[in-house]
Amino acid sequence: MKSSIFSVLVMASSCVLTSTVAADTNHTTWPRGAKAAVSLSYDDALDSQLDHAVSALAAHNLKATFYLTLNSDAYKARQDEWQALAKAGHELGNHSVHHACRASLANREWVTKEQDLDQWTVAKISVEIQLANQQLQALDQQSSRTFTPPCGDTQVKDGDYLAGVAPLFSGIKVLGPPVTAMSQLAGKQLPTWFPVAPTLQQLIDYTEQAAQHGTIASITFHGVGGDHLQVDSKVHQQFLAYLDKHRDRFWVDTYHNISLHLAQM
């Protein structure tokens, strides 16, 4: 009986502690007094990102994360340009080599037999992700970076591979709803939004929602004014201009830098 009363008291005091920390976290912990952190990322190593997104980011002096698929045509043909992004302060994130996804899910006709994650094992995907880290390190000389699983898929033939590779990264972007409380963040995972043909207002609303809650807006783009799952190039540019104009409220940085900040909170 005594011990159960004690547990209730401990639980009650830890709840108080948790809510105090959450309240502080929501309003005071981003650099320069910003209301929200913003992580922009660009998946799959696409030509349209080099052709349209990079100049827009430079024009507004904003840093982002490019999740590179290492056997993509635009990665192989334009390695110098990807390397230059790292030198300019962007992050080169790990998005594997072959971009394996589960062919058994809906709308996955494009997944080739070799790419079918349903046929892979935890060991096979883990080796590939480590290999991608080695190749990226050779390119940018960085020993720490973040990861996002291709298609958000983490189930393979013999289980879920994500926990096994998590120690290799400072943060992992996963598909998920907007973060409305920092207490929703579990481990190193950050829920992200994949907008397809978003309007400027939708992008602004998503980001303002994070500012309202003092959390993080994570947006994962693919094609910019070209390639697949596009955002219109002008909408993208206008959104970056909005973030630039409101720098006092939004801390825009690479997910790697944001993840290091989160680890210290």
Ligand SMILES: [Zn+2]
């Ligand atoms: Zn992808």
